[in-house]
Amino acid sequence: MTLLAIGLGMIALAGFSALAGARISLFRVLIILGSAIGAVPAVRVLLGASSLGAWFDAPPPLGPWVFGIDALSALFLVAVLAVGAACATYGLTYLAPTDPDREGALSARKVAVTHAIFALLIISLALVVVARAALPFLMMWEVMAVAAYFLVVVESKKAEVRRAGLIYLVVTHTGTLALFGLFAWWGKNAPDLTFASLAAVAPRLPSGGAAVLVLALIGFGLKAGLVPMHFWLPQAHAAAPSHVSAIMSGVVIKMGIYGLLRVIALMGVVPAWWAWVVLALGVASGVLGVVWALAQHDIKRLLAFHSVENIGIILMGMGVGALGLAYGHPMVAVLGFAGAALHTLNHALFKSLLFLGAGSAIHATGTRDVERFGGLARRMPRTTVAFLIASIAIVGLPPLNGFVSEWVVYRAMLRVGLVADVSRLAIFAAVALALVGGLALACFAKVVGIMYLGAPRDVSIHAAHESPSGMTRPMLALAAMCAGIGLLPVFVLRPMVRVAAVVAAGVGSSPEDALTSATLFDPAGAAMTWLAFGLALLIVLAWAARAAFHRERETCGPTWGCGYADTTARMQYSASSFAAPVLAVFAPVAGVRVKRSATAFATHAADPMLEGAVRPVWHRLQHLADALRPIQRGRLSSYLLYMVAALMTLLLYLLFGGAIR
Numbered sequence: 001m002t003l004l005a006i007g008l009g010m011i012a013l014a015g016f017s018a019l020a021g022a023r024i025s026l027f028r029v030l031i032i033l034g035s036a037i038g039a040v041p042a043v044r045v046l047l048g049a050s051s052l053g054a055w056f057d058a059p060p061p062l063g064p065w066v067f068g069i070d071a072l073s074a075l076f077l078v079a080v081l082a083v084g085a086a087c088a089t090y091g092l093t094y095l096a097p098t099d100p101d102r103e104g105a106l107s108a109r110k111v112a113v114t115h116a117i118f119a120l121l122i123i124s125l126a127l128v129v130v131a132r133a134a135l136p137f138l139m140m141w142e143v144m145a146v147a148a149y150f151l152v153v154v155e156s157k158k159a160e161v162r163r164a165g166l167i168y169l170v171v172t173h174t175g176t177l178a179l180f181g182l183f184a185w186w187g188k189n190a191p192d193l194t195f196a197s198l199a200a201v202a203p204r205l206p207s208g209g210a211a212v213l214v215l216a217l218i219g220f221g222l223k224a225g226l227v228p229m230h231f232w233l234p235q236a237h238a239a240a241p242s243h244v245s246a247i248m249s250g251v252v253i254k255m256g257i258y259g260l261l262r263v264i265a266l267m268g269v270v271p272a273w274w275a276w277v278v279l280a281l282g283v284a285s286g287v288l289g290v291v292w293a294l295a296q297h298d299i300k301r302l303l304a305f306h307s308v309e310n311i312g313i314i315l316m317g318m319g320v321g322a323l324g325l326a327y328g329h330p331m332v333a334v335l336g337f338a339g340a341a342l343h344t345l346n347h348a349l350f351k352s353l354l355f356l357g358a359g360s361a362i363h364a365t366g367t368r369d370v371e372r373f374g375g376l377a378r379r380m381p382r383t384t385v386a387f388l389i390a391s392i393a394i395v396g397l398p399p400l401n402g403f404v405s406e407w408v409v410y411r412a413m414l415r416v417g418l419v420a421d422v423s424r425l426a427i428f429a430a431v432a433l434a435l436v437g438g439l440a441l442a443c444f445a446k447v448v449g450i451m452y453l454g455a456p457r458d459v460s461i462h463a464a465h466e467s468p469s470g471m472t473r474p475m476l477a478l479a480a481m482c483a484g485i486g487l488l489p490v491f492v493l494r495p496m497v498r499v500a501a502v503v504a505a506g507v508g509s510s511p512e513d514a515l516t517s518a519t520l521f522d523p524a525g526a527a528m529t530w531l532a533f534g535l536a537l538l539i540v541l542a543w544a545a546r547a548a549f550h551r552e553r554e555t556c557g558p559t560w561g562c563g564y565a566d567t568t569a570r571m572q573y574s575a576s577s578f579a580a581p582v583l584a585v586f587a588p589v590a591g592v593r594v595k596r597s598a599t600a601f602a603t604h605a606a607d608p609m610l611e612g613a614v615r616p617v618w619h620r621l622q623h624l625a626d627a628l629r630p631i632q633r634g635r636l637s638s639y640l641l642y643m644v645a646a647l648m649t650l651l652l653y654l655l656f657g658g659a660i661r
Contacts, residue, residue: 007038093470224256242359279319286312
C-alpha cells in the first residue's frame with residue numbers, strides 16, 4: 001500500500017504543478033511515474049502475491065476506514081492507472097492552445113484547471129477500488145462523480161454540453177442515492193460499515209438480500225450505463241473532450257462493474273432470479289447497444305453506444321458466473337467471472353484507444369460527422385494503424401485482446417450448457433453474443449471504410465495531417481497493450497482466474513482451487529497463443545507480399561469508374577447507405593428516422609429510451625413543478641395555514657396511529 005500511496009501522491013503533485021503553471025513536461029513525468037509506481041502492488045497481487053491492506057480508526061461517526069488490494073481491486077487499479085496515464089498525457093497536446101483567438105478556444109487557465117481535475121479523477125478512481133468501508137467508498141465515489149462532471153462541461157459555452165452535463169449530474173446523483181440506501185439497509189445490523197462486517201451479516205439479510213441486490217443494480221447500473229439506464233452515456237461522451245471521453249468510457253463506467261462484482265463477492269451466493277436478471281440485461285445491452293451504434297453518424301456517439309454494447313458482454317459473463325454461484329457450479333462461476341474481468345480490462349484498453357483515435361481525427365478536421373470524413377489513411381497513417389488495431393480488438397477478432405476475453409465468455413456459456421439443471425438455458429446467450437459480434441463487425445467496417453479509406457467527402461479533410469507525437473504515442477502504447485494480451489493470452493488468463501476466485505468465493509473457490517477446476521491452462525490456452533502468433537505472422541507476410549507486388553508493377557491505371565466519365569467523392573458509399581440494410585431488420589428498436597429524396601438518402605439516429613421515456617417523464621415533472629410554483633409565492637397567512645395543517649396532520653397521526661396498532 002505504501003507504493004500506491006506514493007504513486008497517488010505523485011499524481012496529486014502533477015495536478016498541483018498544472019495549477020501552478022509549471023511546464024507540461026513536469027505534469028507528464030509525474031503522471032507516468034506515479035501511475036507506474038502505483039501499479040506495482042496491483043501487478044504483484046495479480047501475479048499471486050498476498051492481498052494488501054491498511055486500517056485507520058477515524059473518530060465517530062466516521063468509523064474505521066479500511067483500504068486494501070485483493071485481486072479484484074488490483075485488476076481495476078491496473079486499468080485505472082494505465083488508461084489514466086495514457087489519456088492524461090494525450091490531453092496535454094489535445095488541449096494545447098494552438099489558436100487562442102479561435103472561437104470556443106479554452107484559456108490557458110481553464111486548460112490548467114482541466115489537467116488538475118483530471119489528476120483528481122484518477123486519484124478518486126483508484127481510491128474507490130481500494131476502499132474497504134462504505135464511508136470512504138462513498139466519499140471517493142462522489143469525488144469521482146463531481147470531477148467527471150467538471151470534465152464533461154469543459155466547453156460549457158455550448159448548449160449541448162451544458163445539457164449533457166445536467167443529464168449526467170442528475171443521473172449520477174440518483175445512482176449515489178441508491179448506493180446510500182444500499183449501505184444503510186445492509187449495515188443496519190452490522191457493528192460497522194466495513195466490507196468485512198457487511199459480508200458477515202449478508203446471510204441474515206431479509207429475503208436473501210433482495211433489497212440490496214436491487215439497489216446495487218440501480219446504483220451501479222446507472223454508472224455502468226446498462227440498458228435501459230444508458231441514456232446519459234452518449235450525451236456525456238459526445239460532449240466531453242476526447243481524452244475525457246476515453247477515460248469515462250474506459251474506466252469511469254467500469255466502476256459500476258466493479259461495484260456489482262464487489263457486491264457479489266460480499267454476498268457470497270446470490271439468488272438465481274438476480275443472476276437471470278443480470279444475464280438478461282447483458283443480452284439487451286449488448287444487442288441494442290450495437291444496433292444503436294450502427295445508426296449513429298457522430299463518431300463519438302457511435303463509440304459511446306459501443307460502450308453500452310461491451311458493458312452488455314461483461315454482464316453476460318457476470319450473469320453466467322452468478323448462475324454458477326446460485327446453482328452450485330464452481331467451474332461455471334469461475335469461467336463466467338474470469339471472462340467478465342478480462343473483458344473489463346480489454347475494453348478499458350481498446351475503447352480508450354478508439355476515443356483517442358477519434359479525437360485525433362476530430363482535432364485534425366474539426367468535425368465529428370462520419371459522413372464528412374474519407375481518405376484519412378494517407379494523411380494520418382499512425383492514427384489509422386492505432387484505430388484499426390482497436391477496431392479489430394473491439395470486434396473480437398484474433399489475434400487481439402478482444403478475442404481472448406470473448407472466448408472465455410463463450411467458454412463459460414458452453415460450459416453451463418453441460419449442466420443438468422435449468423441454468424443450462426443460459427447457453428442461448430451465446431447466440432446473442434454471436435449476433436453482437438457480427439453487428440459490431442458491420443459497424444466498424446462502416447467506420448474504418450468511411451473515415452479512413454476512399455476519397456475525402458469534405459473540403460476540410462484535404463487539410464488534415466497526422467497528429468503530434470504527444471497524441472500518437474499514448475495511442476500506440478495502448479495499441480501495444482491490446483496486441484500484447486492478444487498474442488500472449490496464456491499469461492493473462494491466470495491472473496483473471498484469481499480475480500474470478502475472489503468473486504466466486506461463495507462456492508468455495510480459492511485461487512488455487514479455481515486454477516485447477518477451471519482448466520483454463522490446458523492445451524487450449526497454449527493453442528490459442530500459437531494461433532495468435534501464426535495469424536499475426538500470416539498478416540505480416542500478406543502485407544509484405546502486397547507491398548512487393550505493388551513495387552513490381554510498372555504501370556498503374558485509374559480505378560474503374562463503373563462507366564462514369566467523371567467520378568466524384570459524393571458517389572462513394574455513405575455511412576447511412578452502408579448501415580441501412582442491417583438496420584432495416586431492427587427497425588422497431590433501432591430508433592432510426594429515414595429521410596429520402598430524389599437526390600439523397602440519409603438516416604438520423606434517436607435514442608428510443610431518451611426520446612420515448614426519459615424526456616416525456618422529465619417534461620411532466622416540469623409541468624408539475626410549474627403547477628406547484630405558486631405555493632412558493634404565497635402570502636404569510638398562507639404559509640401559516642400550511643404549518644397549522646401539517647401540525648394537525650401529525651397530531652391526528654399520533655392520536656389515532658397508536659390506537660390502530
